Amino acid sequence: MHPDPSTNDAKSAGLPRATEITVGYKALSPSQKDRLQKIEVNPEEGDAPPWDALTKYKTVGTDVDRIDGMPKATGRAKYAYDMNFPDMQQAMILRGSIARGVLKGLNLDEAKAMPGITAVVALKEVGNKIRFVGDAVAAVSGKTLDLVRDAIEKIRAEYDADVHNVDFLMDEQAPLLDSKGNVDEEWDEDKKVDAALAAAAHTHTGTYRTEVQTHSSLEPHGNVCKWDGNNLEIWASTQATFGVRGELARALGARNIKVESVDVHAEFVGGGFGSKFSAGIEGLACALLAHESKLPVKLMLDRFEEHTTAGNRPSSLMQVRGAVDKDGKITAWDWRSFGGCGYNGRGGSVRYPNYYMSDAATRRKHKDIATDADPARSMRAPGYPQGWFGAEMFLDELAAKAGMDPLAFRLRNDAEAMRLDQWQFAADKFGWDKARNHKNERGARYVTGVGCASARWGQLGRHGGRRQRYGMTCRIHPDGTVETRSGAQDIGTGLKTVIQMLTAEELGVPASRVRAMCGHTADPIGPASGGSTTTASIAPAVRHAAFLAKGKLIDLVAAHLGVPVKDVTCGNDKVGTAKASLSWTDACKLVGPNPLEVHGERYPNYPDKPFHRGVCGAQFAEVRVDTWTGEVKVTRMFGIQDCGLVIAKKLAESQVLGAMIQGVSYAVHEQRIMDQRSGRMLNGDFLRYKISGIKDLPELECHMHSVANGHNNTGAAGLGEPPSTATAAAIGNAVFHAIGAPVRHLPITPEKVLAAIASK
Amino acid sequence: MKPFTYIVPKSLDEAKEAAAQPNTLVKGAGLDIVDRMKERLQTPQNIVNLLPLKADLAGISVEANGDVRIGALTTLTEIENHEAMRDPVFTALVKAASTTGTPQVRNRGTIAGNILQFTRCWYVRSEAFHCLHGGRGPTCLAMTGQNRYHAVMGWSDCVRVHPSNVAPPLLALDAEYSTVIGKETRRRKFSELFPAEPRAENPEHTLQEGEIVTAIHIKKQAANVRTAYAESREKESFDWATTACSVRIAMDGNKIAAADIVLGAVAPVPMPRPKAAAMLIGKEPSKRLFLRVADMAFQGAAPLAHNAFKLPIGKAVVRDALEQATR
Numbered sequence A: 001m002h003p004d005p006s007t008n009d010a011k012s013a014g015l016p017r018a019t020e021i022t023v024g025y026k027a028l029s030p031s032q033k034d035r036l037q038k039i040e041v042n043p044e045e046g047d048a049p050p051w052d053a054l055t056k057y058k059t060v061g062t063d064v065d066r067i068d069g070m071p072k073a074t075g076r077a078k079y080a081y082d083m084n085f086p087d088m089q090q091a092m093i094l095r096g097s098i099a100r101g102v103l104k105g106l107n108l109d110e111a112k113a114m115p116g117i118t119a120v121v122a123l124k125e126v127g128n129k130i131r132f133v134g135d136a137v138a139a140v141s142g143k144t145l146d147l148v149r150d151a152i153e154k155i156r157a158e159y160d161a162d163v164h165n166v167d168f169l170m171d172e173q174a175p176l177l178d179s180k181g182n183v184d185e186e187w188d189e190d191k192k193v194d195a196a197l198a199a200a201a202h203t204h205t206g207t208y209r210t211e212v213q214t215h216s217s218l219e220p221h222g223n224v225c226k227w228d229g230n231n232l233e234i235w236a237s238t239q240a241t242f243g244v245r246g247e248l249a250r251a252l253g254a255r256n257i258k259v260e261s262v263d264v265h266a267e268f269v270g271g272g273f274g275s276k277f278s279a280g281i282e283g284l285a286c287a288l289l290a291h292e293s294k295l296p297v298k299l300m301l302d303r304f305e306e307h308t309t310a311g312n313r314p315s316s317l318m319q320v321r322g323a324v325d326k327d328g329k330i331t332a333w334d335w336r337s338f339g340g341c342g343y344n345g346r347g348g349s350v351r352y353p354n355y356y357m358s359d360a361a362t363r364r365k366h367k368d369i370a371t372d373a374d375p376a377r378s379m380r381a382p383g384y385p386q387g388w389f390g391a392e393m394f395l396d397e398l399a400a401k402a403g404m405d406p407l408a409f410r411l412r413n414d415a416e417a418m419r420l421d422q423w424q425f426a427a428d429k430f431g432w433d434k435a436r437n438h439k440n441e442r443g444a445r446y447v448t449g450v451g452c453a454s455a456r457w458g459q460l461g462r463h464g465g466r467r468q469r470y471g472m473t474c475r476i477h478p479d480g481t482v483e484t485r486s487g488a489q490d491i492g493t494g495l496k497t498v499i500q501m502l503t504a505e506e507l508g509v510p511a512s513r514v515r516a517m518c519g520h521t522a523d524p525i526g527p528a529s530g531g532s533t534t535t536a537s538i539a540p541a542v543r544h545a546a547f548l549a550k551g552k553l554i555d556l557v558a559a560h561l562g563v564p565v566k567d568v569t570c571g572n573d574k575v576g577t578a579k580a581s582l583s584w585t586d587a588c589k590l591v592g593p594n595p596l597e598v599h600g601e602r603y604p605n606y607p608d609k610p611f612h613r614g615v616c617g618a619q620f621a622e623v624r625v626d627t628w629t630g631e632v633k634v635t636r637m638f639g640i641q642d643c644g645l646v647i648a649k650k651l652a653e654s655q656v657l658g659a660m661i662q663g664v665s666y667a668v669h670e671q672r673i674m675d676q677r678s679g680r681m682l683n684g685d686f687l688r689y690k691i692s693g694i695k696d697l698p699e700l701e702c703h704m705h706s707v708a709n710g711h712n713n714t715g716a717a718g719l720g721e722p723p724s725t726a727t728a729a730a731i732g733n734a735v736f737h738a739i740g741a742p743v744r745h746l747p748i749t750p751e752k753v754l755a756a757i758a759s760k
Numbered sequence B: 001m002k003p004f005t006y007i008v009p010k011s012l013d014e015a016k017e018a019a020a021q022p023n024t025l026v027k028g029a030g031l032d033i034v035d036r037m038k039e040r041l042q043t044p045q046n047i048v049n050l051l052p053l054k055a056d057l058a059g060i061s062v063e064a065n066g067d068v069r070i071g072a073l074t075t076l077t078e079i080e081n082h083e084a085m086r087d088p089v090f091t092a093l094v095k096a097a098s099t100t101g102t103p104q105v106r107n108r109g110t111i112a113g114n115i116l117q118f119t120r121c122w123y124v125r126s127e128a129f130h131c132l133h134g135g136r137g138p139t140c141l142a143m144t145g146q147n148r149y150h151a152v153m154g155w156s157d158c159v160r161v162h163p164s165n166v167a168p169p170l171l172a173l174d175a176e177y178s179t180v181i182g183k184e185t186r187r188r189k190f191s192e193l194f195p196a197e198p199r200a201e202n203p204e205h206t207l208q209e210g211e212i213v214t215a216i217h218i219k220k221q222a223a224n225v226r227t228a229y230a231e232s233r234e235k236e237s238f239d240w241a242t243t244a245c246s247v248r249i250a251m252d253g254n255k256i257a258a259a260d261i262v263l264g265a266v267a268p269v270p271m272p273r274p275k276a277a278a279m280l281i282g283k284e285p286s287k288r289l290f291l292r293v294a295d296m297a298f299q300g301a302a303p304l305a306h307n308a309f310k311l312p313i314g315k316a317v318v319r320d321a322l323e324q325a326t327r
């Protein structure tokens, strides 16, 4: 379909054009019903017409290999870490060695005088506070990393150390815990909650804890900086090319630097998980060193710095008391939680799945507690995996008290209609009934168990702003290739492939004709990669750009063939009408000699109510527990996840499976271990900071639930974060089922399992 | 890393000579030593790479009398796969080797390097901490700090643990090791490789500076000997054991005629538990017996603030090894 805007009345009226579309989804299994409905939407004039549940896709929803898979696998993809230039200098940061205090003296002279050292800059002044072990004090660049390290050792930094604390539970604001680890404090009065608790058929109270998880991106934070006069070119490992650009321009403003003088590259990024939104002190230090030395400088953090200075998912303590009526309906939900934060005392907030207690008397209280440690940064669904662990485990314990199967209990209480279908579908696929009713042999060394938990995330993409919407360049080249460019970064999630597939779909050509480029601020403005917004924010702009390019090509073809523009379509690698057409490559020859170029933009989401706000999912896990050693092995997981329109199926699955892998690791392995005396992390490497390896992983399967939401021209929603909310909770519940006692503290390590078994 | 001279010897004699220089370390695959050098915990002037001597110092052979010789540079993967290691006498050694690290570690890591590896203590292995170990500070920081992965027995002033997987099975087999130093060739019992009183200032092993391990010898065992190795761990790969146990059992009919039990990862050295082993002699294998023996193996153990879990888990591992060896 190629509506001709010039013949549209709505345009002259300047009014949105109402369109009826079909939203929802087809039955997940033969035993379920289609959930399709017609709604009216009002796209803005000029936007591409909406796709909906009835659209027949050629490329979208299929398995296309990652566009940059080969370059990545063969090492041809160049990450910031891989950038090298003649005379490039290496750099390191001197990190403060105390957890709290003041910088009393800083002498850089000896370091500056060392041969091979090209620049030394102070990042703190004498008298400044040192707020955690790892706070940046000074930076050095030189010919080799070894020389730089020698120089770092020669910097004399003196500190006035203050008393510190790196364990939030030792803070005076933290609640007291009893010997079993339960919060041991009275609840404040709350008329509604108290009444609901008093009237309940069953009540329960539980305290849950999670530990600090670090982002552990494969590529560390860091950059390569190169100055040319007043222009700075920077290759950054970042989730926000435009953010880094603005931030550095501001920070270097005194040096007469404008935003336009900063050129950021992040063509390939080795993950970020929420830790790479800012240029960081490492970005600023690198730019300063390059400026001072007048040479290109590379400054990448090492693994210890990654673990200790680049953010984390903070720890948490949660206590819930809740109640059900005689029908198993939740009637009270009283929640108090505490976040174990870094020195800034922020980012520890936890969320819980509130769709289970929509009819209950609820109360929620939270307090963030500061410690003298590296501050939290947003990490893949900030606050969700923690809260879901506490809440979903509490649900299983409450269900047990009410004598209900955990799945039946969820079906009874979950207020999200879409997830009810998902629960049933996934439970069948997973074989819930059989596995849940399996009885472990008495006295058996190995016992198995299964558990489940929900997934949730809520956003449908952003448009960037009224004045400056996100954009996209689309070029159709005379040789038949198509180039789509965005200045936003692909942090490894597969954004380039998504762009490629959407462009191919709109143009009716095979994906192999399309190249997608990301991550250079010379290209159109795009969002930071966070909050699972990137695809949802960019997809409609990609489509719009391709739609405009298609219109231009159609004009050329119509003139060439002498047919009306409105009769010409693109599809099956051809352009033309039913009677007369050109092959795609012949059509593109009409473009030459220069490519046809258009600028697409991201229109706001429709003002109308979408089919569903946000996305939902459900996960099931099976574990085997060695009751002798307490070792937990997650053996099998199944997840179902919606993300609005599923564009690149293989990559979407990879997001879900990846979230489950990270969740397994969070559930049974990962924890930051601190030395309270020095305030230093003890396991700041990949040997002692334990991340699940291949052998530790279960059989993983997932089902992508494609839903037409009708919120913009593509209807894509976010996916990175939602599946990471459920995993640890499902595993916790499976362990509870296996051993008959809950382990309420992540990670579920052997000693906690043995203690739980002993406590039965 | 600090600059150093890299010496590539052409013969064992050359290696010996080079290793005799002051401030010199020998290197097998370098998995452990290079890590320590990168951290600047060790800054040797010379590194003697032994790998070029693989022709003489690697490989497994069965001698005429049935004794088995394992070259010091034999990789853990070779141990895992070698024909001669199929003998049930080596079940424990093969299991210990094959659960070490990851395939990459086993493909490179040598058996001598594994046995002689440095402790994993996170205070000792960090240049930021200055603890008693190696005389870098006044006290053992782990003793009063975070000691989740530390010793529960056998320590005096330093609570590090010996991390090697393959040392306990070799001790249980009463193996011997050959070394060269200067003009001398020595052959001693494995028990002599580890300090009798593992103090902070003692290295992990008793080798003299410049002494090179050339081979490991295992005497031909009686036909009724069985061995087993079991360990507890937090991850299935890319990790070290939290407790380990190797046993050697000789059965006479349905009674146990001889037994050895060696614990790993619970003390600064691999720990033979002769009293526990003695309880097995003349008895029929049973769950009750094994539970009592496991208790005895941990008799006198005194956990630190964060590693009490090693007792119940370590006992389960002893029981596991005993069951496997008598199955």
Ligand SMILES: Cc1cc2nc3c(=O)[nH]c(=O)nc-3n(C[C@H](O)[C@H](O)[C@H](O)COP(=O)(O)OP(=O)(O)OC[C@H]3O[C@@H](n4cnc5c(N)ncnc54)[C@H](O)[C@@H]3O)c2cc1C
Residues within 6 Å of the ligand: A687, B025, B026, B027, B028, B029, B030, B031, B032, B033, B034, B050, B072, B073, B099, B100, B101, B102, B105, B108, B109, B110, B111, B112, B113, B114, B115, B116, B117, B118, B163, B164, B165, B166, B207, B211, B212, B213, B214, B238, B239, B240, B241
């Ligand atoms: C990720 C990872 C996981 C691991 N997991 C485990 C595990 O689960 N269990 C386990 O036991 N180990 C584990 N290891 C340790 C690993 O097995 C050892 O580091 C490796 O076997 C050492 O062998 P190498 O040849 O590299 O020793 P090197 O690093 O070369 O040497 C180690 C030490 O031995 C000395 N040395 C080496 N050869 C000789 C010789 N012939 N004569 C005298 N001195 C010598 C060196 O001077 C040095 O001090 C792991 C290592 C890694 C990296």
